[in-house]
Amino acid sequence: MTRCDWANSTPLMQDYHDHEWGRPQHDQQKLFELLCLETYQAGLSWQTVLNKRAAFKEDFYDYEVSKVAAMTDTDIERLLQDARIIRHRQKLAATINNAKVIQAWPAGSTYADWLWSFVDGQPIRQAWTSAAEIPATNDLAKRVSKAMKQRGFKFVGPTTVYSYLQGAGLINDHLVTCDWAPEKLN
Numbered sequence: 082m083t084r085c086d087w088a089n090s091t092p093l094m095q096d097y098h099d100h101e102w103g104r105p106q107h108d109q110q111k112l113f114e115l116l117c118l119e120t121y122q123a124g125l126s127w128q129t130v131l132n133k134r135a136a137f138k139e140d141f142y143d144y145e146v147s148k149v150a151a152m153t154d155t156d157i158e159r160l161l162q163d164a165r166i167i168r169h170r171q172k173l174a175a176t177i178n179n180a181k182v183i184q185a186w187p188a189g190s191t192y193a194d195w196l197w198s199f200v201d202g203q204p205i206r207q208a209w210t211s212a213a214e215i216p217a218t219n220d221l222a223k224r225v226s227k228a229m230k231q232r233g234f235k236f237v238g239p240t241t242v243y244s245y246l247q248g249a250g251l252i253n254d255h256l257v258t259c260d261w262a263p264e265k266l267n
Contacts, residue, residue, distance in 0.1 A: 082099075082259055083260050084098055084099070084258060084259055084261070085255055085259045085261075086212045087127075087212060087260060088102075091128060093128070093131045093132065093242065094127070094131065097127075098261065102248055102250065103247060103248075103250050103252075103253045103254065103255050103261065104250045105204050105249075106249045106250050107197065107251035108193070109146065109183065109191055109192055109193045110143075110145060111191065112249055113149075113179070113180065113192075113198065114248050115248045116179060116234075116237075116245055117141070117144060117176050118130050118137070118248075119241050119242075119248065120172055120176065120179075120235075120236035121137070121172050123238075124239055125167065128181045129167070130167070131167060133166050133167055136163065136165035136166045137166050140160055140163060140165075141176060143186050144181045146184050146266050147180075147184055149176060149177055149180035150177065150183075152177045152180075154184075157170065157173050157177070160173050161173070171235075175234075178233070178234070179235060179236075179237075180189060181233075181234055182233045182234050185208045196225070196249075196251070197251065199221060199224065199225050199228075199251070200221070200251050202251040204250050204251055204252065204253045204263075205221070205251065205252050205253065206253045207252060207253065207254050208257045208259055208264075209256055210256065211256065216243070217243065218239040218242070218243040219243060221243075221246065221252070222232060222239045222240070222243035222244055222246060223242075224244040225242050225246065226238055226239045226241075228240075229242065
């Protein structure tokens with residue numbers, strides 16, 4: 082199998098690449114999980130985040146938005162003692178904050194629909210030939226980041242949001258040589 086360059090390092094990275102990354106995700110709970118994972122990744126490697134993913138899922142109730150939104154400062158103190166996760170107070174607090182933002186979403190719409198409206202419901206395909214071409218961010222990520230911050234989300238800078246849009250499949254950055262590139266899958 083030919084994968085994007087970054088995905089060849091470990092079986093965990095390969096599995097994430099092959100089954101999640103770049104696949105359009107519309108499920109709100111899954112979108113929330115991906116957002117959280119991207120916030121944890123800020124300043125760290127994606128491998129580190131994937132290594133700790135199972136513990137994060139356990140500690141954050143499988144990212145069930147209502148349960149995470151109900152967490153308190155006492156929960157953050159407990160989480161800071163869990164060596165299985167990334168123990169960064171602001172990132173942990175952002176997870177709870179961001180769950181509250183999603184939980185308080187206006188009736189008649191969903192966070193998922195709002196997010197996908199930035200791309201008119203269709204993934205953007207960027208047919209890169211090498212990883213060196215893929216930007217750290219772009220204008221779309223900057224717009225989404227700004228809109229998320231206006232809604233009260235935390236830890237959603239343009240670089241984090243670009244990675245999030247890739248992971249959630251709003252932007253498809255599989256290299257053209259990758260067996261998971263959409264033109265090869267069709």
